[in-house]
Amino acid sequence: MSVKHSLLAVLADGERYGYQLRAEFEERTGATWPLNIGQVYTTLNRLERDGLVEPAGQDAANHVFYRITDAGRDELFSWFARPVTRAERPRDELAVKLALAVTVGGVDVAAIVHAQRKHALAALQDYTRVKARLDPAELAASLVLESMIFQSEAEIRWLDHVEARVLRHARESQTTRVERPADPGSAKGGRGAAPTDGDTDTATRTPRTTATARKGKTI
């Protein structure tokens, strides 16, 4: 999330001082991303240095007002026009965690998936409650909330998919082990080294590991 552009967006409406900027940003985005006031001031300093905002005097209570410059307005509108790239989003911690989980022996991936799904659903229930209370006229806040709702939904759908895949893979590698010891599909990673301890669990986990981990990278 770009604090810089968020502040420019609020300033595009008129002059504001630091606390007002923070309050208004939070109001417009449904209090989804709290800003701390320090962040607001450092960002304002940087914006001023870059000529995107300028000071606009003080009131009786010594609040320093800022106003957006023409350059700031240009910057804001070109930001709106630019698509958000994957690289700007936080790395997907969950995908990384699951990719690692399938590579570590003795981890119950299905249990991890289910715990995550429960958490995501509980979050979704929370968002939905907020949404049910929200006045539909509050468009900005509804949009942010709905984006979180759809993201949770996508995460849950993906988790269902992971679970189904892991289970299928476990089943298939069990069959593989019994009937087709050299399945070219799951062995080509070179990590499917035959388990030596004869433990069924390990035997089924090893090939699953490679395929799912590989998949994890492409998500």
Place this chain on the structure above:
Amino acid sequence: MSGKTILELRGVTRTHGKGAAEVHALRGVDLVVRAGELVAVMGPSGSGKSTLLSLAGGLDSPSGGEVVIEGTTLASQSKAQLAAIRRRSVGYVFQDYNLIPALTAAENVSLPQELDGLSARKARVAALAALAEVGLRAEADRFPDEMSGGQQQRVAIARALIGERRLILTDEPTGALDTETGEAVLRLLRRRCDEGAAGVLVTHESRHAAWADRIVFIRDGLVLDESAPLQHAEDLLVGDEAQP
């Protein structure tokens, strides 16, 4: 939310077929749904969701355990008594809508009330109101085969919500609906529960399950566990994305 118990399943099992063809659709399910509560049921295809719902609605009988609706054990009821409970107390939305093809939308909706002795005129007024709630006032006199899948689904929902039903059982009620219409249906169901009905919602859609007070997860005929809202929405909204 701590209303009186409307639906209770005690150790319910349901087995289809015999011998090698035996399918254990439910293997011992306990579930309590109270007045004012909406409970969602989620689980993979074939896990027993529809089976659970049809047992809860008295459309099918358990192989073991018992189903109790408002204090009445269904197994103790005659066929006629059971039919009366289903008409008066239970609203049911089937996974495949189950509309009567020879009846119009309005007639499908008014039928249970007419069977219960309400005059045809009053039943029609109530049916039109229920259809209006699901956005189908203009389609009231169409037959099911003159309507889209989503419209038929909404007729089925209107039929389930009409009258004083205290238990509303819905099987994938939003399957054929777009996101906005689906949400409107969920709001309707939620409102009925807030007004005191007990609801069960079987769904694959987490976005819809999220309208429930509890989400029960079912796997292979057993209840795995359940989730409830974290109830700290404000903190939660902050989430992990708090960092700029």
